[in-house]
Amino acid sequence: MGKRIDVQDLHVYYGSFLAVEGVSMTIEPRSVTAFIGPSGCGKSTFLKTLNRMHEVTPGGRVEGKVLLDDEDLYGANVDPVAVRRTVGMVFQRPNPFPTMSIADNVTAGLRLNGVKDKKVLAEKAEKSLRGANLWDEVKDRLNKPGAGLSGGQQQRLCIARAIAVEPQVLLMDEPCSALDPISTGKVEDLIEELKDDYTVVIVTHNMQQAARVSDKTAFFNLKETGKPGHLIEMDDTQKIFNNPSERATEDYISGRFG
Amino acid sequence: MSTEVSAAERPLRGSGRELRGRSESASRKLRNTLATIVMWGAFLVALIPLIWIMWTVLSKGFSTMLDIVWWQKDQSGVGAAGFDKMIRGARHAIVGTLLMSIATSIIAVPLAVFTAIYLVEYGRGKLARAISFMVDILSGVPSIVAALFIYAVWVTTFGWRLMPVACSLALALLMIPVVTRSTEEMLKLVPNELRDASYALGVPKWKTIVKVVLPTSFSGILTGVLLGFARVAGETAPLLLLANYTPFLQQNLFSGNGMAALPTLINANVQFMSADKISADRVWGAACTLILIVLAINLLGRLVGRFTKVKN
Numbered sequence A: 001m002g003k004r005i006d007v008q009d010l011h012v013y014y015g016s017f018l019a020v021e022g023v024s025m026t027i028e029p030r031s032v033t034a035f036i037g038p039s040g041c042g043k044s045t046f047l048k049t050l051n052r053m054h055e056v057t058p059g060g061r062v063e064g065k066v067l068l069d070d071e072d073l074y075g076a077n078v079d080p081v082a083v084r085r086t087v088g089m090v091f092q093r094p095n096p097f098p099t100m101s102i103a104d105n106v107t108a109g110l111r112l113n114g115v116k117d118k119k120v121l122a123e124k125a126e127k128s129l130r131g132a133n134l135w136d137e138v139k140d141r142l143n144k145p146g147a148g149l150s151g152g153q154q155q156r157l158c159i160a161r162a163i164a165v166e167p168q169v170l171l172m173d174e175p176c177s178a179l180d181p182i183s184t185g186k187v188e189d190l191i192e193e194l195k196d197d198y199t200v201v202i203v204t205h206n207m208q209q210a211a212r213v214s215d216k217t218a219f220f221n222l223k224e225t226g227k228p229g230h231l232i233e234m235d236d237t238q239k240i241f242n243n244p245s246e247r248a249t250e251d252y253i254s255g256r257f258g
Numbered sequence B: 001m002s003t004e005v006s007a008a009e010r011p012l013r014g015s016g017r018e019l020r021g022r023s024e025s026a027s028r029k030l031r032n033t034l035a036t037i038v039m040w041g042a043f044l045v046a047l048i049p050l051i052w053i054m055w056t057v058l059s060k061g062f063s064t065m066l067d068i069v070w071w072q073k074d075q076s077g078v079g080a081a082g083f084d085k086m087i088r089g090a091r092h093a094i095v096g097t098l099l100m101s102i103a104t105s106i107i108a109v110p111l112a113v114f115t116a117i118y119l120v121e122y123g124r125g126k127l128a129r130a131i132s133f134m135v136d137i138l139s140g141v142p143s144i145v146a147a148l149f150i151y152a153v154w155v156t157t158f159g160w161r162l163m164p165v166a167c168s169l170a171l172a173l174l175m176i177p178v179v180t181r182s183t184e185e186m187l188k189l190v191p192n193e194l195r196d197a198s199y200a201l202g203v204p205k206w207k208t209i210v211k212v213v214l215p216t217s218f219s220g221i222l223t224g225v226l227l228g229f230a231r232v233a234g235e236t237a238p239l240l241l242l243a244n245y246t247p248f249l250q251q252n253l254f255s256g257n258g259m260a261a262l263p264t265l266i267n268a269n270v271q272f273m274s275a276d277k278i279s280a281d282r283v284w285g286a287a288c289t290l291i292l293i294v295l296a297i298n299l300l301g302r303l304v305g306r307f308t309k310v311k312n
């Protein structure tokens, strides 16, 4: 599991507004890549193009190519729904389905795509919850509503839900920004483990977090508000944080630390 | 450090300003009191007719409703010798009101819910705006006009016999905009994050709507449906035009023999009211029953809303 992502000269639009300009990058399979950059530079926008969630927004469209192991996600015959089964996503704010129990939340992706076998679903729920380090905390209340969990537990529930459909790639948009340090630590540990099986891409405003969890870091920036964001550089996380090639990267990172 | 100090100072500074503006605050207090009195006054004035109506209807009709015969018997035999000594029941009208309202809901609710789903989940551009505009117009159509329209189509254009179901059609025209609007509001309350979560799992849009959006907003939609139901249950104009009053219990929505309803039971008796005490009792009893039914359904709607509300 875990696929390579190859982005070639991607332009991302909201209607006629060019939000992200000319991004090319390669994301290695079974690695963790962090996207950093100032607010509004298009990290979320770009992230969502990797599983075609961007076009859910009215007017959202892209130009360019995103290859997943040599298959163009934006090819003519590609079904966006199928893309999203291969490339999962975890959002900034935990968003469990309020009408479903904990177990049903985890297996939602499977059930809604036609899996009916109770035994398979129960096994999948346990496996995914264990994978998300949540099993011990919820195993006695699997039939209670998912919305009754704490914020940190909800976020791990959402991660469990995302990995239950066995994607190849997992996208995370600021998954810890609504969480306390302890829950954040748990999610970071989890990302470390997920790397064995998945290709993980995470957007974060927390430099230490990027430094802790990622193998590669991509720095996005924008010249001024209203101008499109673009990729400044992408390199090994060590290099970006200690010895970046670009001046802008160094300014941004040292500005944050200083 | 410095920001903390200024934050601690802020409440102090605020209270200082209030102390200085003491005379100003006295006049504000006066205006505040005046406004309170005016508002309470308006509220009490508005309450008078409500209490008056409720008191009149209850005091004149409640005792009639207490008799079990009222719920068991219809008005068959009306006009026969000796009948004018008996009040008999309103079962035919109660059953008719419920049957026609249920038929109305069966016609209106799917149309309204699908329209709302289209408007909220799919509708973009001209078509959606046109539909939304038409829903607005429909909600402004007087009930007698809706009834007249159905009458024209049913009788004049197709030449069919009048049946109670024609009345349900006219009532449906009145119910559709109410339920469409309330359903729309409920669907808009479903956070987009839930839709996104579902899409991100590779669930197609229609399935997201059926399995995520609708269950999340179900109780709200049901509340709206019940309120719409309560609204058409008390509607009269379409009954007068399309459902001939009959004193007999009639349970077939497709029969040509007419069907009674509580409003038309009132209408059939009201002309004898001043001369005949028993007719008057029937009128008030029917009014009371109608209020009871509408109130019960309203209450049910609110209870459903309260107890099945989804917490986010």
Ligand SMILES: Nc1ncnc2c1ncn2[C@@H]1O[C@H](COP(=O)(O)OP(=O)(O)OP(=O)(O)O)[C@@H](O)[C@H]1O
Pocket: A014, A017, A019, A037, A038, A039, A040, A041, A042, A043, A044, A045, A046, A057, A226
């Ligand atoms: N739905 C939308 N419609 C139109 N423009 C949008 C929309 N969402 C975002 N944008 C614009 O796209 C640009 C990039 O936004 P984006 O949310 O991707 O930034 P970001 O890097 O994720 O910021 P943050 O760090 O604050 O989350 C911004 O200029 C923003 O105003």
Ligand SMILES: [Mg+2]
Pocket: A043, A044, A045, A173
């Ligand atoms: Mg963002």
